[in-house]
Amino acid sequence: MPATSTSPSLPHGWRLEHSYAQLPSVFHVAYKPTPVSRPEMVILNRPLAESLGLDPASLDNPALFAGNALPPGAHPLAQAYAGHQFGNFTMLGDGRAILLGEQLTPDGERFDIQLKGSGQTPFSRRGDGRATLGPMLREYVISEAMDALGIPTTRSLAVVTTGEVVYRTAPLPGAVLTRVAASHIRVGTFEYAAALDEKPNLQALADYTIQRHYPQAATTAQPYAAFLDAVIERQAALIARWQLVGFIHGVMNTDNMALSGETIDYGPCAFMEAYDPATVFSSIDHGGRYAYGSQPQIAQWNLARLAESLLPLIHQDAPQALDIANESIGRFGERFQHHWLVGMRAKLGLFTEESDDPALIDSLLEWMQRSQADFTNTFRALSSASSAMHSPEPAYREWHQRWQDRLTRQTSSASEVMASMRRHNPAIIPRNHKVEEALAAAVGNGDLRLLERLLAVLANPYDHTQEHPEEFSLPSKSEAYQTFCGT
Structure with missing residues (x-):
């Protein structure tokens, strides 16, 4: 980590640095x-x-989270970056976000503290720099749900309203979200550095990112190639985790891929209900570029843009640098498949590996797609003793028998299998209609009761023992559901 001037922790806990x-x-x-x-x-x-390391009692000042007041030691800035948005390259930057600094926790960890919706910046590109309450609460709910699911993610510290109207398709209440992230360095940050075509700047960014997130790469013979490999590994694991719970990011632009390996930017995101790889919820994704089943391929595409940006650092000989980068990118599919298969075996209670496991998994998914079975509830049912009665269909019963036969070829007991499955199959996800219901009440009349109830339920998604109200487990009755990016 680059040297910084470390100040002692203040009574209220703020300990901001600015590496x-x-x-x-x-x-x-x-x-x-x-x-x-x-x-x-x-x-x-x-x-x-x-x-x-913050004192919650000292944080009940909304001015602190709106930008009217700054925490001690803050030196606010807007970050520059670029990005491929739906495949089109654009020079971007924080158009409505301000980084206050990096909080050092009592454990010595470093987290960005960022205000989102805090007004115009030099990168706003004619935008108003503001955010509205609904999308900021959506990010709060989904990011906290993702954390409870055990998926690397940015977190949400607070949401405040501004007392001002923000105009989108209609006048809406303005809001500011305080986002906490391991960092906000993106694939698009490296694309920005590469576009400037100044190698010292690119190298400074790469060295900083390595020191902050991948220090082990610095000790290798080819640190920048090792850095690329490490990012690929972390992203392969992340996207696999998305797929394993049916999460659809909705806008996987390169500026929305964080090199820390965290899920970032919860715009038109949602959770798939009826299993279908073509599922899209985003109102702006007309061609299905960011559909559920396309997320691994898009992640690899995004990482290829990172590799292109790093070529001048990977090797001084351009053809050799390209060969090294292509070899690294080519390994993404294998690494994703590894993490996904490990996760699917865990969801099915398989403690051992057999060569026919992928076929067993694919058969289940094919049945789920034909039957329009709910993704979460199918695996939830398999995690209970009544899974044999999940469907009267012969195709399901045939698959279920194959699965039972597979389980007999391992030494784990039935109780061990069920316990493991419950640890890997959530009983609860943020059902899209329940999220919308809570947001509508909060935005429409300031009623936070549904929101608070939803957050309480989502806090323990793998607890199969608690009596969840059935409403939180049932899929939406409406087939049509759209999400919007909020900008």
């Missing part, structure tokens, strides 16, 4: 949030605050 600001000035612009008229607290994530 990113030591990168060349092309990567950031010092810029303050734009104050709002009447900030009011909507929700504060007290457990997260405590884990960051």
